[in-house]
Amino acid sequence: MRKPIIAGNWKMYKNFDEAVEFAEEVRDKIPSADKVDSVICAPAIYLPTLVDIATETDLAIGAQNMHYENEGAFTGEVSPSQLASIYVDYVILGHSERREYFNETDEAINKKVGAALSHGIVPIICCGETLEEKEAGKTEAKVVYQVTKALEGFKSEEVKHMVIAYEPIWAIGTGKTATAEDANHVCGFIRKTVGQLFGHDAANEIRIQYGGSVKPENIEELLSKEHIDGALVGGASLEVSSYLKLLEAASQNA
Numbered sequence: 001m002r003k004p005i006i007a008g009n010w011k012m013y014k015n016f017d018e019a020v021e022f023a024e025e026v027r028d029k030i031p032s033a034d035k036v037d038s039v040i041c042a043p044a045i046y047l048p049t050l051v052d053i054a055t056e057t058d059l060a061i062g063a064q065n066m067h068y069e070n071e072g073a074f075t076g077e078v079s080p081s082q083l084a085s086i087y088v089d090y091v092i093l094g095h096s097e098r099r100e101y102f103n104e105t106d107e108a109i110n111k112k113v114g115a116a117l118s119h120g121i122v123p124i125i126c127c128g129e130t131l132e133e134k135e136a137g138k139t140e141a142k143v144v145y146q147v148t149k150a151l152e153g154f155k156s157e158e159v160k161h162m163v164i165a166y167e168p169i170w171a172i173g174t175g176k177t178a179t180a181e182d183a184n185h186v187c188g189f190i191r192k193t194v195g196q197l198f199g200h201d202a203a204n205e206i207r208i209q210y211g212g213s214v215k216p217e218n219i220e221e222l223l224s225k226e227h228i229d230g231a232l233v234g235g236a237s238l239e240v241s242s243y244l245k246l247l248e249a250a251s252q253n254a
């Protein structure tokens with residue numbers, strides 16, 4: 001049985017006071033980490049403070065991106081060793097917004113996955129198709145390509161501990177959610193691909209999230225599906241009450 005994982009992606013929202021207030025309000029209300037992994041992926045400048053607030057609670061903190069090099073002349077970037085030095089647990093890699101607006105390539109994402117692993121940071125690897133690709137019947141080909149590239153060169157033992165987030169781009173921030181059946185179908189397809197590349201154990205243990213307009217109203221149906229192990233959530237992770245409802249739903253599903 002895979003433990004559900006709900007990760008909030010705050011993107012470039014909240015000022016410092018709002019971020020602190022949120023974390024202080026939720027930290028003692030997080031369901032047990034035995035039942036659900038509860039993560040907030042915040043803007044980089046808030047990470048040390050949020051890690052402090054979350055210490056000795058069941059809330060885990062993640063970054064939204066990082067470079068693959070540990071140090072160097074890369075103005076404006078944050079490195080894996082820097083994130084590890086402040087005890088960040090997770091990092092979102094290859095989000096469609098990074099691929100689209102910051103020209104992130106599959107090769108760079110693959111290097112970032114390796115860098116995250118070598119620092120004990122769990123990568124949440126994003127994949128997903130555009131509306132055009134969906135309408136052209138290319139969803140499966142797109143996610144297989146992205147997942148295969150991101151996982152190239154790793155061992156089954158490493159892949160097991162990773163998280164993949166299937167986020168159809170047309171469902172992000174649009175209020176349009178993939179039906180639970182469609183989302184489950186694609187997540188199942190991703191699992192099958194992992195199985196072909198890394199074997200049965202990796203396929204069985206890797207956690208696959210759905211992302212794209214996930215809300216308290218649709219989380220239960222999504223999580224009831226065989227291949228959906230959690231959610232990567234934008235908008236609905238910004239409010240304390242809706243974030244906690246998502247966690248509650250996942251802990252009851254566990």
Ligand SMILES: O=C(CO)COP(=O)(O)O
Pocket residue numbers: 009095167171172173174175211212213214232233234235236
């Ligand atoms: O991009 C997303 C999470 O990474 C999804 O965002 P929304 O939940 O706001 O659609």
